[in-house]
Amino acid sequence: MNLNLARAKRIDYPAPTKELVNQLRRMPGIGPRSAERIALWMVQSKDARPKEISAALQEVGASVQACPVCGFFTTEALCPFCEDETRLNGMICVVELATDILPLERTGAFVGRYHTLGGRISPLDHVGPDDLRIGALMDRILKESPQEIILALSSDVEGEATSNYIADLLKNQNLKVTRIAQGLPAGGGLESADELTLSRALAGRRQIT
Numbered sequence: 416m417n418l419n420l421a422r423a424k425r426i427d428y429p430a431p432t433k434e435l436v437n438q439l440r441r442m443p444g445i446g447p448r449s450a451e452r453i454a455l456w457m458v459q460s461k462d463a464r465p466k467e468i469s470a471a472l473q474e475v476g477a478s479v480q481a482c483p484v485c486g487f488f489t490t491e492a493l494c495p496f497c498e499d500e501t502r503l504n505g506m507i508c509v510v511e512l513a514t515d516i517l518p519l520e521r522t523g524a525f526v527g528r529y530h531t532l533g534g535r536i537s538p539l540d541h542v543g544p545d546d547l548r549i550g551a552l553m554d555r556i557l558k559e560s561p562q563e564i565i566l567a568l569s570s571d572v573e574g575e576a577t578s579n580y581i582a583d584l585l586k587n588q589n590l591k592v593t594r595i596a597q598g599l600p601a602g603g604g605l606e607s608a609d610e611l612t613l614s615r616a617l618a619g620r621r622q623i624t
C-alpha cells in the first residue's frame with residue numbers, strides 16, 4: 416500500500432485548464448483559488464460561453480485605447496468627452512487615472528473637459544513628472560486657453576506633491592488653479608469616494624494660485 420502510494424503519479428488538471436488558471440491569476444483581485452474556480456466553471460458549466468468571453472477579451476484589447484487628448488478610454492479617434500461640443504471648454508479637470516473620470520462625471524457637478532495624468536509623482540516608485548502626461552497638459556493649456564484648471568488628485572502625500580508641482584508650473588499663467596479638497600478621505604483615491612462626497616469636493620474647490 417505504502418509502496419503504491421509512493422509510486423503513484425501526482426495527477427493535476429489537464430494542461431489547458433492549468434494554463435487558464437495561470438492566465439486568470441495575472442488579473443487584479445484574482446487569487447489562485449478564484450482562478451481555479453473560474454477555470455473549472457468554464458470547463459463544467461453549460462452557461463460558460465468561453466467563445467464569447469474570449470471574443471470580448473480580444474475585442475477590448477484590439478479596439479479600446481486611451482484618448483490622445485484627455486486619456487479617457489475610447490474606441491474612436493477621440494473619446495466622447497472630447498468629441499462633445501456642448502461641454503465647456505474653459506475648464507480642465509485634472510485626474511490621476513482614466514478610471515477617476517466617470518466617478519466625477521456621475522456627480523453631474525462638472526461639465527468641462529478632463530485630463531488624465533496617468534499616475535502621480537512618486538519618487539519611491541521612480542515616477543517623475545516626465546513619466547506623467549503633464550507636458551501634454553501644458554500643450555493643451557496653450558492650445559485651449561482654459562480659464563480654470565481643477566486639480567482633482569488624491570489627498571495623500573503623493574497626490575499633494577503632484578498638485579503642488581502642477582500649480583507651480585501654472586503660477587504665472589493667466590488662469591485660475593483650483594483644487595478639490597473638502598470631504599475626500601485622507602489617503603483615498605477618487606475611485607473609492609461616493610458621488611455626494613465627490614460633488615461636494617468639486618463644489619468646495621479652492622483656488623491655489
Ligand SMILES: [Zn+2]
Pocket residue numbers: 482483484485486487493494495496497498
Ligand atoms: Zn478625450
